[in-house]
Amino acid sequence: MQHKEDFQKEVDLTLNSLDGASRAEAPAFFYTRLIARMESVSVSIWSRWAAILARPAVSLGILFIFLLMNGYLILSNLPKEEESHQQDYISQQITYFDTNSPNP
Amino acid sequence: MKEHPDKFIPRADELKLIEKLKNGDESAFKLIVDTRKGLVYNTALGLLQSAEDAEDITQEVFIKVYESVHQFKGESAFSTWLYKIAVTKSLELIRSRKRKKRFAFITSILGENNELKHDPPEFHHPGIQLDNRERAATLFKAIAKLPDNQRVAFTLHKLEGVSYMEIGDVMQLSVSAVESLIHRAKSNLKKDLEDYYLKNL
Numbered sequence: 001m002q003h004k005e006d007f008q009k010e011v012d013l014t015l016n017s018l019d020g021a022s023r024a025e026a027p028a029f030f031y032t033r034l035i036a037r038m039e040s041v042s043v044s045i046w047s048r049w050a051a052i053l054a055r056p057a058v059s060l061g062i063l064f065i066f067l068l069m070n071g072y073l074i075l076s077n078l079p080k081e082e083e084s085h086q087q088d089y090i091s092q093q094i095t096y097f098d099t100n101s102p103n104p
Numbered sequence: 105m106k107e108h109p110d111k112f113i114p115r116a117d118e119l120k121l122i123e124k125l126k127n128g129d130e131s132a133f134k135l136i137v138d139t140r141k142g143l144v145y146n147t148a149l150g151l152l153q154s155a156e157d158a159e160d161i162t163q164e165v166f167i168k169v170y171e172s173v174h175q176f177k178g179e180s181a182f183s184t185w186l187y188k189i190a191v192t193k194s195l196e197l198i199r200s201r202k203r204k205k206r207f208a209f210i211t212s213i214l215g216e217n218n219e220l221k222h223d224p225p226e227f228h229h230p231g232i233q234l235d236n237r238e239r240a241a242t243l244f245k246a247i248a249k250l251p252d253n254q255r256v257a258f259t260l261h262k263l264e265g266v267s268y269m270e271i272g273d274v275m276q277l278s279v280s281a282v283e284s285l286i287h288r289a290k291s292n293l294k295k296d297l298e299d300y301y302l303k304n305l
Binding site: 014027 | 134137138141142143144145146149155158159162163166167170229230231232233236239240242243262263264290293294297298301302305
């Protein structure tokens with residue numbers, strides 16, 4: 001009986017053992033270390049990007065996309081077939097008027 | 105109810121500091137860190153039970169505060185926002201540790217060199233009085249076995265003295281849900297401690 005009471009008392013004391021605890025303080029020079037970490041994070045973001053861009057797969061991929069866009073721009077700026085027919089017709093007309101013109 | 109009045113800044117002044125921080129004032133950031141680092145560190149320490157991890161998470165919380173201070177609209181208390189970030193980051197670390205532990209267990213079965221880590225050493229919270237240290241270490245061991253939500257509610261209430269209402273704001277739960285969580289945490293802890301003392305007393 002006594003043992004059971006001691007046992008329950010110990011459980012209750014353990015359950016309440018955090019009562020009256022004071023707050024744990026952050027270690028000394030916390031702010032200095034925080035600022036150093038923030039600076040290293042901003043540096044490492046750039047170095048991480050550089051490392052990603054330096055990968056052969058990424059750089060070749062970017063080059064491929066660049067060439068693809070160039071090709072698309074060149075093709076989209078080529079005169080269409082109908083337009084080229086019209087241009088041929090206009091140039092033929094100009095040549096015709098030039099050759100049949102009464103004045104030299 | 106436990107209170108931590110050290111380095112207390114009135115709410116109006118704190119809101120002014122936050123506005124200054126939003127405008128990029130470094131001295132405001134330093135003052136916020138100096139006055140609130142105890143709150144964040146003690147919360148992380150209670151949840152992670154490791155001084156090294158707690159400092160790491162406290163740094164991450166303040167980096168997050170610096171980067172996302174514009175998202176803080178002042179609808180809830182600044183302390184609530186800090187508790188929320190500290191709890192989220194601590195739980196992320198706990199979960200990633202659990203995943204790694206599980207993976208180490210699987211790979212150890214498969215015969216790789218990853219050895220299973222033994223249980224972490226006994227944790228002694230620096231704010232506990234000497235005559236309660238051993239009991240508190242036993243309690244912390246039992247707290248570590250609780251489900252995440254019970255662990256968070258119990259730790260915030262017992263270690264930081266946070267009210268049920270504020271815990272509700274942090275965990276996005278009603279006050280009655282928080283009461284129920286803490287009640288379940290206490291009964292789970294009691295059961296665990298009874299088992300422990302049956303074997304060790």
